[in-house]
Amino acid sequence: MMKSKLSRSFSQMKQFNLLGLLLLLLSGCYGEDKGSLSANSVIYCAEGSPESFNPQTVTSGTTIDAISYQLYDRLISFQTKDNEIGPSLAKSWHVTRDGKMITFYLRKDVSFHQTDYFTPTRSLNADDVLFSFNRLLDPGHNFHFVSGGKYPFFQSVGFSSLVDDIEKINDYTVRFKLSRADSSFLANLATDFAVILSAEYAGQLAAEDNHQKIDLLPVGTGPYKFKEYRVGSLIRYYRHENYWRDQVAIEQLVYDITPSKTGRLTKLLANECDVIAYPVAHEKITEHANLTLEAVTSFNVSYLGFNTQKPPFDNKLVRQAIAYAINKQAIIDAIYFGHAEVAKSLLPASSWAHDRSIAGHGFSISKAKALLAQAGYPDGLTMDIWALPVQRAYNPNALTTAKLIQADLQQIGVTVNIVSNYEWSTFSRLLARGEHQAVLLGWSADHPDPDNFFTPILSCASMNTGNNRAFWCDPTFDNFLYQSLQTTNTRERKKHYAQALRILSEEVPLLPIAHSRRYQARHKNVQGELLHPFGGIDFSGVSKN
Amino acid sequence: MLVFIIRRLNLFFFTMLLLTLLTFSLSFLFPGDPLVNLSGQINATPQQLEQLKLAYRSEQDLIQQYFAYLSHLAEGDLGLSMASQTQITSEIINLLPATIELSLIALLLAMFVGIPLGFIAAVNHRKTADNIILSIAMLGYSVPVFWLGLVAILVFSIQLGWFPSAGQLSLVYEIEHVTGIQFIDILLSDSVYKWQAFRDASAHIVLPACVVATAPATIFIRLARSSMLAVLETHYIKAARAKGLTFRQIIFRHAVRNALLQIIRHIGLQFANLVTIAMITEVIFSWPGIGRWLIESIYQRDYTGIQSGLLVLSTFIFIVHILTDFIYAALNPLAREHNHGTS
Numbered sequence: 001m002m003k004s005k006l007s008r009s010f011s012q013m014k015q016f017n018l019l020g021l022l023l024l025l026l027s028g029c030y031g032e033d034k035g036s037l038s039a040n041s042v043i044y045c046a047e048g049s050p051e052s053f054n055p056q057t058v059t060s061g062t063t064i065d066a067i068s069y070q071l072y073d074r075l076i077s078f079q080t081k082d083n084e085i086g087p088s089l090a091k092s093w094h095v096t097r098d099g100k101m102i103t104f105y106l107r108k109d110v111s112f113h114q115t116d117y118f119t120p121t122r123s124l125n126a127d128d129v130l131f132s133f134n135r136l137l138d139p140g141h142n143f144h145f146v147s148g149g150k151y152p153f154f155q156s157v158g159f160s161s162l163v164d165d166i167e168k169i170n171d172y173t174v175r176f177k178l179s180r181a182d183s184s185f186l187a188n189l190a191t192d193f194a195v196i197l198s199a200e201y202a203g204q205l206a207a208e209d210n211h212q213k214i215d216l217l218p219v220g221t222g223p224y225k226f227k228e229y230r231v232g233s234l235i236r237y238y239r240h241e242n243y244w245r246d247q248v249a250i251e252q253l254v255y256d257i258t259p260s261k262t263g264r265l266t267k268l269l270a271n272e273c274d275v276i277a278y279p280v281a282h283e284k285i286t287e288h289a290n291l292t293l294e295a296v297t298s299f300n301v302s303y304l305g306f307n308t309q310k311p312p313f314d315n316k317l318v319r320q321a322i323a324y325a326i327n328k329q330a331i332i333d334a335i336y337f338g339h340a341e342v343a344k345s346l347l348p349a350s351s352w353a354h355d356r357s358i359a360g361h362g363f364s365i366s367k368a369k370a371l372l373a374q375a376g377y378p379d380g381l382t383m384d385i386w387a388l389p390v391q392r393a394y395n396p397n398a399l400t401t402a403k404l405i406q407a408d409l410q411q412i413g414v415t416v417n418i419v420s421n422y423e424w425s426t427f428s429r430l431l432a433r434g435e436h437q438a439v440l441l442g443w444s445a446d447h448p449d450p451d452n453f454f455t456p457i458l459s460c461a462s463m464n465t466g467n468n469r470a471f472w473c474d475p476t477f478d479n480f481l482y483q484s485l486q487t488t489n490t491r492e493r494k495k496h497y498a499q500a501l502r503i504l505s506e507e508v509p510l511l512p513i514a515h516s517r518r519y520q521a522r523h524k525n526v527q528g529e530l531l532h533p534f535g536g537i538d539f540s541g542v543s544k545n
Numbered sequence: 546m547l548v549f550i551i552r553r554l555n556l557f558f559f560t561m562l563l564l565t566l567l568t569f570s571l572s573f574l575f576p577g578d579p580l581v582n583l584s585g586q587i588n589a590t591p592q593q594l595e596q597l598k599l600a601y602r603s604e605q606d607l608i609q610q611y612f613a614y615l616s617h618l619a620e621g622d623l624g625l626s627m628a629s630q631t632q633i634t635s636e637i638i639n640l641l642p643a644t645i646e647l648s649l650i651a652l653l654l655a656m657f658v659g660i661p662l663g664f665i666a667a668v669n670h671r672k673t674a675d676n677i678i679l680s681i682a683m684l685g686y687s688v689p690v691f692w693l694g695l696v697a698i699l700v701f702s703i704q705l706g707w708f709p710s711a712g713q714l715s716l717v718y719e720i721e722h723v724t725g726i727q728f729i730d731i732l733l734s735d736s737v738y739k740w741q742a743f744r745d746a747s748a749h750i751v752l753p754a755c756v757v758a759t760a761p762a763t764i765f766i767r768l769a770r771s772s773m774l775a776v777l778e779t780h781y782i783k784a785a786r787a788k789g790l791t792f793r794q795i796i797f798r799h800a801v802r803n804a805l806l807q808i809i810r811h812i813g814l815q816f817a818n819l820v821t822i823a824m825i826t827e828v829i830f831s832w833p834g835i836g837r838w839l840i841e842s843i844y845q846r847d848y849t850g851i852q853s854g855l856l857v858l859s860t861f862i863f864i865v866h867i868l869t870d871f872i873y874a875a876l877n878p879l880a881r882e883h884n885h886g887t888s
Contacts, residue, residue: 038715254717
């Protein structure tokens with residue numbers, strides 16, 4: 001009898017324990033009390049991994065989103081309201097009348113990140129500015145070739161031929177001497193790429209002979225400091241306690257790298273992400289009480305680029321024929337669900353240099369057929385289209401876009417093979433080598449100056465760096481861009497850009513397809529501006545309640 | 546007992562021999578250069594290739610090559626992952642604990658739910674309770690794990706928002722990787738948010754563990770039921786009943802223990818099944834374990850990864866088998882006296 005009682009009470013105890021365990025487990029999901037870590041942290045579900053932790057060395061939007069505004073500051077920055085250039089690390093600046101000398105006066109209260117691997121002993125001064133720019137300008141600099149010596153943005157805008165010299169006037173004054181006046185120079189300095197690194201940290205790394213770490217273990221002046229990065233999995237940032245602007249509201253910022261779009265949506269709905277990049281199922285998000293969907297009309301363009309060095313696209317008529325045969329509206333309805341506008345030229349309508357008189361190529365099968373016959377392909381031809389393997393704001397689904405174009409071109413007898421089996425880094429490497437025939441790609445502007453739509457992707461200089469995916473170089477076109485940069489008179493600049501756009505419309509090195517909006521979804525308890533019409537996202541003003 | 550252990554170790558030795566032979570031959574069966582498949586060095590310079598040829602003795606005959614491969618295995622060198630170019634050994638050491646954690650918790654869950662239910666069914670043989678439990682078992686056994694995982698996410702993560710859908714722990718908690726078993730690492734860490742992290746980790750494991758446990762639990766139900774039924778038919782139970790013991794006494798003092806003995810033998814077998822299910826579940830719940838890694842290796846054509854992952858997982862399962870055999874033998878002296886290793 002005794003034993004049976006014992007075993008009964010034992011089994012009751014076990015039941016009780018199980019119940020307790022279950023309660024403990026259940027309570028885990030309601031653990032959102034005040035003072036808990038998750039209440040002071042923001043998790044951002046990003047679409048991909050960064051390639052580097054130094055914005056100078058990259059152009060990819062994913063990387064810029066991850067690092068540029070979180071870790072670094074620039075000398076000057078764009079104000080969020082009107083996209084005017086305003087002070088940042090430089091509290092003021094002065095441009096001489098000929099536009100060739102620009103003097104920056106630095107703030108004196110800017111401290112660098114203190115991390116596990118670096119403790120700053122001084123605040124920001126002119127040496128840091130000199131180091132940051134000399135690194136990319138001077139091939140003899142001991143850090144120039146550390147990450148391959150490629151500074152794609154600066155090379156594409158011809159930075160090294162523009163800047164003759166950078167001079168340190170005193171500890172807090174720096175002067176840039178330019179070889180010519182360039183009205184986009186200030187805008188270029190305010191982009192995501194023109195960040196200021198720590199010269200002291202670089203000195204420490206050089207002493208340890210650890211040069212390559214400068215782009216892997218970053219030190220900047222930005223609102224967050226680097227803690228850890230697990231490849232393909234997460235980036236962890238902590239608040240920079242001595243940030244020179246307003247105190248940052250959240251303690252920890254985590255990038256959860258989730259390449260799958262449905263995965264990001266699930267994590268948003270299941271409360272595992274506070275903010276997600278490039279959401280799908282917009283209606284599902286808007287009907288949810290705790291979620292909001294935001295959109296900005298981005299300064300971007302998605303295009304079909306032709307490799308003009310390779311047949312058949314070395315023939316202008318073939319390019320024009322293809323341009324007429326593509327139904328852009330159908331692409332916008334199917335791929336962007338109407339959340340985009342048809343691109344008539346390279347520039348979106350919100351740019352001040354946009355010219356209404358340029359109508360672009362309408363959809364006309366008969367014109368396309370005639371042009372193709374005139375080009376010597378009356379029976380059609382076969383071509384490859386390389387589809388961008390990742391989602392971007394400018395093209396959320398390049399593969400489906402390619403399939404739509406494939407169907408369109410079938411009607412004029414052009415057979416399209418879709419190439420989509422490369423992952424992003426291989427894809428962009430092969431593109432830079434010009435191995436493609438035609439490619440579905442796009443461009444997101446780094447700053448509001450219209451020059452940013454032309455020089456980085458279509459100039460002769462960018463052809464040499466491989467960023468000009470059309471491998472198209474036209475001296476007349478380049479000359480219009482050059483002339484426009486010589487003046488600060490907006491009306492005159494607009495005239496030059498209109499000429500440049502006309503050349504593009506005639507030559508079609510690439511066919512603009514759409515200007516999209518960029519979307520982002522978040523929980524309503526996350527507040528603050530994140531998205532800008534151009535450039536990367538910015539978590540410095542974000543708070544959570 | 547000694548003979549039994551030697552017999553088992555003998556079996557282990559020959560199985561490992563066959564297993565390594567299989568993985569070794571895989572490097573020839575996969576497309577590409579066998580040397581590259583074995584070492585995972587895809588961008589080797591000519592000098593490195595020469596060194597690799599020496600290290601893997603690839604100029605000599607197959608038997609020599611096989612022994613070179615074995616000596617690399619013995620040193621814990623499984624080559625580089627073709628996809629990430631890191632040491633596979635270190636990747637596996639990082640990932641295997643997460644799989645062990647998930648599988649063990651699922652196994653415990655399956656046992657604690659399945660075995661009592663099976664006993665209840667057996668005690669109520671051919672009654673309503675038995676029928677209900679059997680039909681649940683049948684249903685649970687037939688549901689594909691992939692579908693079950695997705696439905697669990699849909700209902701409990703998205704609709705109800707009770708449990709997270711992915712990962713081992715919310716990314717806000719920074720827990721140092723010591724043993725790789727999340728719960729132990731959390732308890733070892735000196736984070737001020739330790740208990741929050743512990744609760745969060747508990748919430749994370751609920752869905753995947755339940756999904757993994759479903760199929761084995763139904764098997765345990767049926768095993769426990771049939772084994773209990775068999776025990777209830779035996780003479781010593783009849784004797785106990787004749788002695789005038791109450792039904793409860795018979796069940797708890799005699800039947801349960803003897804029925805359990807039969808089930809323990811099957812736990813090892815179930816473990817292989819469980820790990821297979823865990824691999825798929827890891828993919829659905831983004832669980833950072835070896836199964837997900839192995840499936841990704843297959844997608845990425847990471848031949849070195851496939852080969853080594855296969856070897857490590859099979860070895861792991863086999864070791865668990867042998868361990869449960871030992872436990873069974875220790876509990877049941879009769880098993881040790883059998884003459885055949887597989888009885």
